[in-house]
Amino acid sequence: MATGKLYIGRRVRDLRQANRATQAQFAERLGISASYLNQIENNQRPVSAGVLLALAEKFRIDLADLSGGEDDRLVSALSETLTDSLFDGYTPSLQELKLVTQNAPGFAHALIAAHRAYRHNSEQLAGINDTLGRSHAAIETTPYEEVRDFFHFVDNYVGDLDLPAERLAGEIGIGEVDPGPLLTGYLERHHGVRIVRAAHNDDLVRAYDPDARLLTLNSYLPAPTRLFQIALQIAQLHAGSIVERVAAGAGFRTAEAYEICRIGLHNYFAGALLLPYRKFMAAAQEVRHDLDLLAARFGASLEQVCHRLSTLQRPGQKGVPIFFARIDRAGNITKRHSATRLQFARFGAACPLWNGHQAFENPGRVARQLAETPDGVRYLCLSMQVSRGGRGFRQPQQHYALALGCEVSHAESFVYADGLDLTNAGAYDPIGISCRICERTQCASRALPPLKGRLVVEHNIRRTIPYQVIHDRLDQARIADE
Template sequence: MATRKLYIGRKVRELREANKATQASFAERIGISTSYLNQIENNQRPVSASVLLALAEKFQIDISEISQGDNDRLLSALTEALSDPIFENYAPNLQELKLVTQNAPGFARALISAHQAYRRNSEQLASLDDTLGRGTSASEPTPYEEVRDFFHFVDNYIHALDVAAERLAGELGIGERDSYAAMAGHLDSRHGVRIARADADDDALRRFDAKSGVLFLNPYSPLATRSFQIAFQIAEMEMEAEVAQIARSAEFRTSEAQEICKMGLRNYFAGALTLPYQAFMRAAAELRHDLELMAAHFGASIEQVAHRLSTLQRPGHKGVPIFFARIDRAGNITKRHSAAKLQFARFGAACPLWNVHQAFETPGRIIRQLAETPDGARYLCIATEISKGGGGFNAPHRRYSIALGCEVTYAQDFVYADGLELGSRTAFDPIGISCRICERTNCLQRAVPPLKRRLVIDKDVRHPLPYRIG
């Protein structure tokens, strides 16, 4: 049987850049010519076994990690787009799709963007909305969607900001002392900014008065939220050059998208400052990813911890591949990222069989589930309900459910796997990604028929679903 050729140019380039090495010095370190390295990085030549071994030896990386050449996020999005009935006469196999995502990722993203514009245009025409009257183009993604896809396709990891945040966290002793006091003291001593309580009728989480040098924080917000807002202010005052450069390099269509991205980048720095990479990853291993213990250790919220776990994607020093999502009560996915094989659908709500919905029924509890997707992959899924509010009995509260999980091969790294029958296939619930692309034919919770499948209607027989899937 022939060995599959590995084209992993992007990953090799990211590893070299993370080590701040030129092509010449990097090539010399792993024992190949500069021209060969250049061809590898441009996916013109595959990586040989000897090069893989050299990478593992010189940079202490997991061969299975770097040799996984498939970009799961891009592959999932492309597969979903091509499942649309408009492509009914074209059915590429998995190998063809992998070749496209590995060797022509720009083309794949362009096709995904075109399909996204087509869907949006079709939906707007079908609902007879007033898009044309507003002068809005239906063919372009919204600024929010552009930014969401930017973070999605960079693996939700921004190396420059992450490293800078970790360096500052080390100087301030974050994780070893009171983070709130440390960051508040830093703002005061370095920038002359003091912290004050916001007025009782001010519902803003954070309000900065540049003229007086006062950062007003909502006194009714949890301590973790107030700490995060201080970290955000530090990002705004110290990282604006880096934030602006990253946003510019993304080449967004509008200034609005660029500003939304900057906000997201400041949030990223704040998360990386309050939960510094190496210390956080060590705590995750020692505490076996116990969300409550990790939140207590760092003075963070459970959502902040869960989100940060999904960003541990530093080349050469990755954490357990984790998926993370936040879902509202209508089933809409309002945050999503996956470093695992599981990828969330870009359209439609989350699968109703997923335990993330059950979490709303048992607030305050962490719900465990063993789940299997139609492709046979199995996962440990964790979900819990969170409530955001503050300000007393009459204040409005937002309720979400957050989901976190990993492939079952990593389950032993999680305290939540204790007592579960990981070796029993019957212990795994069948779930899907989205009804429109789920191939399960016998799901009683199906909301809509799958695309590209024939429906069989029998007027003489009535099953729970009014059709059979051919």
């Protein structure tokens, strides 16, 4: 497969400015002309292999950090935005999208935010919501969406928390022996906090009394949840100031988003403490990402393991890039992140052909799927059902599907790839992102027409799909021939 040209003008410019160098000075250090550097910074020319090596050697940067990453996520989000019928008559090329996201990422984020506000307004109108016109809430981004996008665009990795969490895990000894006594002992010795079990309370998970220095935990929590809640308390006491600084730096519009982000960041520190970065990544490589073995080794739940795998994006020490999602029975994606080229739809349901939905049909098993998206990228997809809640006979359980996977080029790093014919093109199921933006016009599982394209309905012929979609003149010619 041919390697695409690499346009990283904005990153090169940021690196030059961070080193307080003029174009002439920076070009001299790279061994190129100032005019060539100017063309690189303006994305008029791609970087050559020689320039990449010079950047790595002279400025000690990891070449892997110059790959798509954030740009891919931003391109995906911007592309989905522009498929809205609001932009009928304009279909940008991939090169146009990349030029915008690479040269003007702030503009791209602003357009995505404006479109999201427009969507909220339209949905309120469609539902004849009686609050429309009485407050700005109808058109504003929700706090949860703000926080979701914050984690999405930092690649789900927060170094300001991950590094100190790993250092603290080393001091405590996490990853070597049973973490329960270690965490409990640390909390009491360093913070004077005692842990007690709550009287029977169906609703309570944890409660902390800062005056009495008392942490109360539900008596019937599963062991991994109990450990996580203790680690969360340590996060609040040990890394509270860091969390506040990171959340404040995100520039959220509302106090609600700020507070929700603080919860997410405390949870992040707790996960990084229980599953310290390098030890966890080394174990994942050793057992070839066997989720059950990783959960048993670190005393964690499957969801905690999957979530942590999605955060292994430390510059210079990245793990296998994966996508990860948590899905409820109604198909709502309640957690999502992707370090791969597969990006989840921001609106609407996920593709029905994706095996993320199949986990509920086979509880207790890891479902495997080889899948290919319309852009020709192939993936190893895994899914499994997990349950939470249900503390006692009368308490309901919540059932979720966990879905994760990687591009096939990394599939051999997963034990779940064993026995699959990765080289057989016929073994890959065609999937999309969501029906509203999927390019596959002949998919029998399509739930609704795509936003882009004109529908043609033939009353005398009934195919699997009761309409055809015209995207361009080639499609028109094909339909005319039929």
